[in-house]
Amino acid sequence: LLNGTRRSSSVQRTKVLFLGLRRSGKTSIQSVLFKDMPPKQTFYIETTMRITKYPIDTVVPLELWDTPGNATPESIGIPIGQFRSLIFVIDIRDLYNQPITKLVDFVTAAYQSNPDINIEVFVHKSEKLQEDDKIENFRQIQERVTDRLLDLAPEYEGVQPNFYLTSVYDHSLHEAFSRVLHKLIDSLPYLEDMLNVFCANSQSPKAFLFDTKSRLYVATDASPVDSATHNLCCDYLEMLTSFGTLYKSASASPPRHIQPTGPNAPSSSSANGTSSTSSPTASTDALPQRSRKPNKEMFYPSAATSLHPATPGTTLTYHAITSSLALLALVPTAVYEGRRGLLEYNVVFFREGVQEICDVEKETREGG
Amino acid sequence: MKKKVLLMGASGSGKTSMRSLIFSNNPASLTSRLGATIDVEQNHVRFLGDLILNLWDCGGQDSFMDSYLTTQRPTIFQQVGVMIYVFDIESREPGKDMEYYRDCLDGLRYYSPDAAIFLLLHKMDLVRDPQQALEKRRQELEEVSGDATISVFGTTIFDQTLYKAWSSIVHTLIPNAGILSKHLSIFAQACGATEVILFERTTFLVVATSSSGSGVASSAVPTYTKDGADHQLEPTRYERTSELIKAFKYTCSRVREEFHTLELDLHEFSAILDELTKNTYVLVILHDPTIETAAVKLNIRLARNKFETLQADSLV
Ligand SMILES: Nc1nc2c(ncn2[C@@H]2O[C@H](COP(=O)(O)OP(=O)(O)OP(=O)(O)O)[C@@H](O)[C@H]2O)c(=O)[nH]1
Ligand SMILES: Nc1nc2c(ncn2[C@@H]2O[C@H](COP(=O)(O)OP(=O)(O)O)[C@@H](O)[C@H]2O)c(=O)[nH]1
Ligand SMILES: [Mg+2]
Known part of the structure; x- marks a missing residue:
């Protein structure tokens, strides 16, 4: 047995x-x-x-x-x-x-x-x-x-x-x-490999894949874990979770990021300037569309905090990977600000890999 | 502009603890190491650039209290902008606390009749039914205070209630906070934001918000965006934001980093927290999914100079 x-x-x-x-x-x-x-x-x-x-x-x-x-x-x-x-x-x-x-x-x-x-x-x-x-x-x-x-x-x-x-x-x-x-994750070596690749391509000195609910990290790259960095990531995750509930609209507002409708309204007008053209009223009829959306096109929440006012500083990024996993990475602020596209590309690549691994694991478990 | 702020109350009621949380960014867990304050500890903290808070943390042991009320009476009670009287909700001598409070009130009436009075019922985390305890004590305090105008808050260093009380306190020290609120709501409209909140940089206390002319007072009022969507937001969000960011700032300082900016792009909303002036941070909340955060960041940058001026004006 x-x-x-x-x-x-x-x-x-x-x-x-x-x-x-x-x-x-x-x-x-x-x-x-x-x-x-x-x-x-x-x-x-x-x-x-x-x-x-x-x-x-x-x-x-x-x-x-x-x-x-x-x-x-x-x-x-x-x-x-x-x-x-x-x-x-x-x-x-x-x-x-x-x-x-x-x-x-x-x-x-x-x-x-x-x-x-x-x-x-x-x-x-x-x-x-x-x-x-x-x-x-x-x-x-x-x-x-x-x-x-x-x-x-x-x-x-x-x-x-x-x-x-x-x-x-x-x-x-x-x-x-x-x-x-x-020690209980059979796919750990694959997850670690992918984190290593992500770090190398994003100039990240440290990245963790976290289980968002329990705030346990599921895998990390090969560089040693120092407790201070680990604690920072834990606290960041906790802060984001709390923040997320604070400004949630209780009234039935339409979900965001379904599909941007129309041209982007916002203005480069300054504070005392005229208000921008009114943006299209977010439509409730977009709701059904969302539930039909296939997995890959889903909206994935993200966040970033910069940890130093000057340029050779560090930015701590957060990217949702699956409904329960998130990637937290330290990246040089210069990379985050100057090569955002590259970073996002690396995240997408990483996300697809992890999702695939998770799907396989799930099948194995359920299939017995 | 200098404002004298008196921190009064029995020994052990929590005055120095709250001061160290609000103004020194220490965590609640470290307050148990604080010793009793000897005599008066004076501190000057710069708040919003030209506003200087002159904090008088008055050690609360009986011998000190007696001296404040006799020989030191003029020194203590002259030119007070705000008196904050802290009551330990679990005090073993509530009668004595009340008597000292009444004497301080007399001193204040005589030397600084225009001072604002805040009464904090502190260590609320220790009582089982905070709401009930608060109401009971509030009534007592109102009776004792007679015709003096008082504001009563239940507080504890372990949650956001402390930030709510202190935001309200500093608000009374900014004569024209209304100007800031008005321009924040113009700014909110320009950005297509649901709400814009202005925080003081070091304390992260709320200085003004776009949602109400009176700033922090009416956080329960729903906010409206220009597209007509009515967003009912969490009533405790301001003080909880202060608490969350302060806690995270502390975390950052422990790894010798310095919190600088934050941006979120979540299912329900987006948010940007960034420096606005040398002394403030601004939080922009967006529920409209069509608005790009990059545009908001640009708007913040463009608004900086304007708000430096407005901030200076708000203090005169
Ligand atoms: N449970 C609880 N304990 C608190 C709270 N605030 C402060 N304390 C504790 O109360 C004790 C006394 O706090 P202090 O801030 O030194 O009191 P103080 O009013 O400055 O006292 P004096 O300087 O002697 O007048 C410390 O051990 C704090 O940790 C609170 O909100 N809840
Ligand atoms: N100081 C301290 N107390 C703890 C810690 N973890 C648990 N306790 C306390 O230890 C006591 C026993 O915990 P419990 O979980 O019931 O133990 P069990 O019998 O092993 O399940 C409780 O009073 C907890 O509050 C800890 O990390 N530090
Ligand atoms: Mg003290």
Whole structure:
């Protein structure tokens, strides 16, 4: 049974198991990432008593399994090997053996049937400690987990857990979960290749393909990710999302960008000049046209912010790629302003490639 | 032109926190590190070029308050343009707060009878039913204030309410903001824009909008474009825009970048946020899909000189 995924619903979902002691932050992590819960609100989350499964639709359809603190490999109900990843959440202040023993139990249970399982350790609530203590606790937890696994048996040498410092109060959680997600995306190398090509052709030092709703990045180009740039992109995406709702007209105005009707009205008249010729009243009869439009001719939202008043500055661009993915790229302002056509061409090329990959993936999943 | 702004209220009510959010672009999360203010901290901030706000952040511990009301009384209450009195909505001594407020009101009546008075019921994020708490306190404050004209706002450093209150505060300090509004609406028409909003550059407080002669006061009024389309927009959009852009400016500063311009081309609308004068930013909102953002950018550039002059005029 490949991957062990059962066909309970129409799509095959990749299973991810959340583990950790009581109050370590498992439910909070999932709520902040996928339910738009403000971090402060996690304070009111009640203790998880039973195993709960959440279907999550990102690039890869996921099924997150949330578990109570006393879960054992036997109490999960299905063989642990059927999960693609185990995410083990440890409170950074918890340096005792208990969580590590639990982790080792699960790794042992998983390893026999699925030696490729991803072991991810979130050292969580990291914002609670000062920088030095944070680094020290992180190091100690890593050392203990690795030692305990090595003690078990030589064959566990192949098990390399990945460690992340996380907190719901900053972007570290998004960055960590993005890295977890990457290992579950079969088409990742193709997406990365396309991002590399985009960067090379657009003189972009860094580009991310984001899942817009969860603000997880699905792929990035080969240049190293620095957290500052990642955070900037996350915040930009969040700002754009909020902005989008602010000036939306509540009255039934016709949708924009159906098809520009008539000549472009706007004026180069200055503020105190006469107002421009009246533009054609946007027609409601354009509505049906839109729904008939084939995929490729759709309007794709875009945005750009320039980050420096002077010319050798950087512009951060946003381009919708599919209904749920967006390309965020840093480009030199000179390129954005002087070679806009080239940039847009590169985006179109990139978009077509990504859409094709997504279509193929979807077919594979649905076709079983 | 200089305007003296008094920031008064009990110790811990949040005066220095809000000052650091509005004028220094610090995030709310860092305010917990602030120490109590000792005596009066004076700050001059340049707002709209020639308007200088002289902020008096008055430490609120009892000993300081007592001295403001006795020996320092003339110094504190003379030539005040605006007094902002901050009440912690969860205060453990509301009676004492009220008494100090009443004494400050007396001082103001005597030395600066024309000063505008703003009362901020602060830390609203801590109460369960903000609307109810606000109404209850508003009534109390109106009774205590007698014939003085007061403006009451519920605020918290954690959302846009702080920007709404402060936009309203600075608005009273710009004598001819109406001129700016009038010309913004002419500019909006020339661009085919649904709405045009003018922000002060560093604080991102709203200075004037195209939609109403009175600027920030009536943000709930629907706006009309020249093509007759009636756009009902979100009533809290002005203060939320301030909050969003301020937060993003902070993000940029953390990566040693400086926020400069923004343009959006979304399903529902397009928007351009760009420098207008040396001290302001302009936000142009377009719902008409036939209008090119490039044309609007050109219009902004052409309007710059005109608005530099208008801005100077608005202060006299
Ligand atoms: N929950 C909440 N806390 C706030 C808010 N505003 C400020 N605070 C907190 O209140 C505390 C005191 O704030 P300050 O700004 O130092 O108070 P202050 O009025 O300047 O006090 P003095 O200088 O002693 O007069 C800080 O820990 C802030 O983080 C708010 O809106 N909500
Ligand atoms: N300081 C801090 N607290 C957190 C963080 N994540 C979760 N918490 C808190 O930890 C507590 C337990 O979280 P919960 O998700 O219920 O844990 P679970 O039992 O593992 O599902 C809650 O009070 C959360 O508010 C974090 O990153 N930092
Ligand atoms: Mg203070």
